[in-house]
Amino acid sequence: MNPYFQPNESIAGKAKSDEHILAAVAGRFIGANPKHPPVYRIYSTEGFRRGADYRYEMDLAQRWPKLEHGQFVYVWGKLWSDGEIDHPFSISCYCPVRIIVNGTQQFASNLNEDVFPDRSSFFRAKLGKGWNHIVLEFVATATGCGGKFGTGSIKGFPMHMLAPLADRDGQEGWVYSRPQSAPWEVMPDAGDEQGQEEWFPRMAWTPQEGSSGCFSRIYGEKLGQLAYAWTKLENRNPGVQQVRFTGEYQGPLTVYLNGTSVFEGHQSPTAGPFEMTLSIPFGVHDLVACSVCEGPIWGVSLELVSGSAKEAAPVKQIPPYPVEGLTDGWLYAGPFSAENAPDLAAMTRMHAPIGSEEERTFWRADLPGAWVRPYLENAIYGKWNYPLGVTLYGILRTGQELGDPHYTNYAADHIEQCTSMFDYSSWDQAQYGSPGVNHQLTLIDSLDDCGSFGAAMLEANKLRALDGAEAAAERIAFYITREQSRLEDGTLYRTRGTTDFMKDTVWCDDLYMSTPFLCKYYELTGDAAYLDDAAKQFLRYKKLMFIPEQSIMHHVFDFKFGKGNSVPWGRGNGWVLFSLTELLAVMPDDHPERPELLAFFRELCQGYNRLQGQLGLWHQVLTDSESYAEASCTSMFIYAFARGVRFGWLEEAAPYVEAVLRGWEGLTRYAIDKNGNVYGVCRGSGYSFNKLYYKDQLSWLLNDTHGIGIVLLAGIETIKLRKHLSACSY
Incomplete structure (x- = not known):
């Protein structure tokens, strides 16, 4: 040899x-392969949805009902690559399409592809290390305008795109232009917004929406229902610090610090300002505000009042969890009926849906159609696939043989990152078409998707009870015995x-x-x-x-x-x-x-x-x-x-x-x-x-x-x- x-x-x-x-x-x-968690990002339901085939559904004729034949619409996003690779892509065309990757045309549809939207065309394009900008040019015709575009390998490369604009930095999804009367000669790239006054989908409230109260603009009028706003406070100074909040709210309001009520009040739907003083020990603390809807204006605003401009603020407001694309320090959950209101201890977490029965939901941001979603962006850690099943089984058994919990914990932690999010990924798939985590477990369609990793999961579950493992095992057993x-x-x-x-x-x-x-x-x-x-x-x-x-x-x-x-x-x-x-x-x-x-x-x-x-x-x-x-x-x-x-x-x-x-x-x-x-x-x-x-x-x-x-x-x-x-x- x-x-x-x-x-x-x-x-x-x-x-x-x-x-x-x-x-x-x-x-x-x-x-x-260090133990990194999923990356949480803002996702807009007003953008393009990824279907179960992990391709984005870009129907521009639906977005622009007055679109005229011969007009052009451009869609732009960026994709990260850890190195130089040939990436597989797939496109189904509703009209003539050109795809430009990093300024170079990589695909142009032909006369046959333009009129068969149910067909998929595959191609590969070179990606460089770092950010890669992808622009799709669609030409409106009598057959439509747009297409389905995304990965050419669902199991291997379930890619997700990020918004390329500075004011949407970190948010998942594409941006698209208004209809154009002529093709662009130069395609947008990093730092270039092509002279457009506005990109879509919108990510800012109208003045009227902005004045209606945070819960009103996020959820609408939901009389008798309640919602929560969550942030964190960080005191970096030794000892207890007194901090003052100013703001306003409508209806009943309860504020909780680390699960304990620290403020209760009730104001009319047209209430004015209020103040609240809290004692904040050293460290990081959860602050949750709960409001009940009693009218069309429904919300709460709290502003942390610091000391003088020359003084460093002893306590700072920080986001409750790192969420890329979040523009303020608050996350929101609701609406819930009073009888199904979630337990506060179960709320301040990021791996499972919130609420029960048909009211199950997840965190949102104070932006139009903005939801928080996790995306697995690690090459290895936290992935669910069959080769990793046997890899983790070997590492698990190595820890047992060597008597070293470093190895067993690593394998079990990897597996539990998957199983603990099984409930969420199933909910996410039902909401959005394709989950950003656990894609093979959630969308099982072969034995490869479930048996190997499932076996390693059950072996790890013998050593310690893994969150969500038995529910995932039940789903796998059902697939193998009833669906395969x-x-x-x-x-x-x-x-x-x-x-x-x-x-x-x-x-x-x-x-x-x-x-x-x-x-x-x-x-x-x-x-x-x-x-x-x-x-x-x-x-x-x-x-x-x-x-x-x-x-x-x-x-x-x-x-x-x-x-x-x-x-x-x-x-x-x-x-x-x-x-x-x-x-x-x-x-x-x-x-x-x-x-x-x-x-x-x-x-x-x-x-x-x-x-x-x-x-x-x-x-x-x-x-x-x-x-x-x-x-x-x-x-x-x-x-x-x-x-x-x-x-x-x-x-x-x-x-x-x-x-x-x-x-x-x-x-x-x-x-x-x-x-x-x-x-x-x-x-x-x-x-x-x-x-x-x-x-x-x-x-x-x-x-x-x-x-x-x-x-x-x-x-x-x-x-x-x-x-x-x-x-x-x-």
């Missing part, structure tokens, strides 16, 4: 123990794919995307139906994809051709064996399917053991020694062989002990460098009947999340096997 790095760079020559290797791999990953497509005999089955060629197929990967979760959900609920389903999946997949003369698996069975694809892809086979160990580990000894499944496990182990490479690593195409040495399948065979020996599933242990030790030595010498970087992990795959697709096109990536967790699990099982064999020697 071609070496991934110089031998002197190997971790095998640097680390003192297997435990140190685990710490290096897990520590490198954690250090590269199946053949008549119950075999999990793919009826659609990213391309037509991938439709009507069964992938051996899907044993991993389903059965570990079903096993762990069986453990959680005690319902044997989930365990039975997992067991039957292995036996049905064996009928379709097992290659008996080699005792290995096809990657895919394609019903369009009635056959397997004849390529034993390494990681696909690894998923099968890995997942079978997860099933056997929880299956009772008297389960009727256990003997047949145990025999299948032994058959597979024999087949895979014969194909181990000279350096201890297995290959990308298992039967092709000229394909590259692949780290993730190697790790899964190590994991399964070690468990097979430890649990007594393999009748002849010696060959598998040798395979485990050779495999782990191969990984640490040839696939893990001294800094804990993992090499040789195959990228996420499609499928083909052509072996060369797997060998030549499906290349490996550095530190790919498909492999890091599996490498850790292989190391853990190697350590456990050594301890097991040492104990058996006495």
Whole structure:
């Protein structure tokens, strides 16, 4: 094999123990992906909505009913990129469209695309590191004006745009122009507002709205209902500071400081000014004002009165939570009926809807149509996808093996950031079409979206109860058992794919995307139906994809051709064996399917053991020694062989002990460098009947999340096997 790095760079020559290797791999990953929360931004419902396909619905004919044929409308936004990339985009055209990225035209519709709005056109455009400005030019015709534009990869790049104007800095969404009689010669860019007097949607109140009271202009007249305004006060000086507020309000008002009432009053709908004095200790404190609507003018205003102009203010008002695009220091929630008013302690949080039943809502800002929404903008931390499921499982188990909560807490915190927002993301999707967090969990449409991460979630939930985990698990279980497509005999089955060629197929990967979760959900609920389903999946997949003369698996069975694809892809086979160990580990000894499944496990182990490479690593195409040495399948065979020996599933242990030790030595010498970087992990795959697709096109990536967790699990099982064999020697 071609070496991934110089031998002197190997971790095998640097680390003192297997435990140190685990710490290096897990520590490198954690250090590269710090624990950042979602970014909260102002979003305007008067702007363009993102649909479930994560494309913005830009119907300019609806926005400008008097638009004339031949007029131009421009839409402008900016998109951040962490580096230089080719980004996938998709557009459905209602009219002629041009798309300009950073001043260069990247797409122009043709005569066919202009008149078929239900069709999608895909293209890629180069983005630079930092902000990238995207302008769409639409020409009004008899067919319409506008289009649907956004990501060309829903699962991989669910992009969201930001407003490019200084007065809307940090707000999510696009701006659009008035109809133009002639095309613009120069497109707007950073700091350039193209000489327009006004961009839309509007983000300022009219004078009449501005004088009507904050709750009136945000919610309208809601007699008898109440609403809340939330801010924070920060005292940076030692001791207690007396501060004075001035303002006005209409109707009943209660002000709370850290949940305790500090002011109560009742004024007529045309009330005048009032004052309030508070004692503020050192630190940061929640200030919440609750008002009841008694007339058309409804609101509260509070202004913190500082000392003299020469003095530094001892207490400052600060936003209740960092929200990009917020123009003042207040957030608003309501309206609520008195009987359903939320508990104050449950209000001052940002991860869940506020209120109950049909009154559930979230925070808003004092701007037209302005809501607060979270957006996950981290490359890794806080994401929910299947490779991260196995990555976090490996880190979780590493913490347990090393007895170090640093690792277990990191994995559990990542998972809980997702599960704690499951309720919110479901609500957000119902309101806006596509959530800014948890997009794969919320919009489940495949086993990839739920099973892997769900299994890691349930494993973490054993260590500590994760907020929202059981609700998310219930949703996943329902999807797998009730919604996921199946053949008549119950075999999990793919009826659609990213391309037509991938439709009507069964992938051996899907044993991993389903059965570990079903096993762990069986453990959680005690319902044997989930365990039975997992067991039957292995036996049905064996009928379709097992290659008996080699005792290995096809990657895919394609019903369009009635056959397997004849390529034993390494990681696909690894998923099968890995997942079978997860099933056997929880299956009772008297389960009727256990003997047949145990025999299948032994058959597979024999087949895979014969194909181990000279350096201890297995290959990308298992039967092709000229394909590259692949780290993730190697790790899964190590994991399964070690468990097979430890649990007594393999009748002849010696060959598998040798395979485990050779495999782990191969990984640490040839696939893990001294800094804990993992090499040789195959990228996420499609499928083909052509072996060369797997060998030549499906290349490996550095530190790919498909492999890091599996490498850790292989190391853990190697350590456990050594301890097991040492104990058996006495």
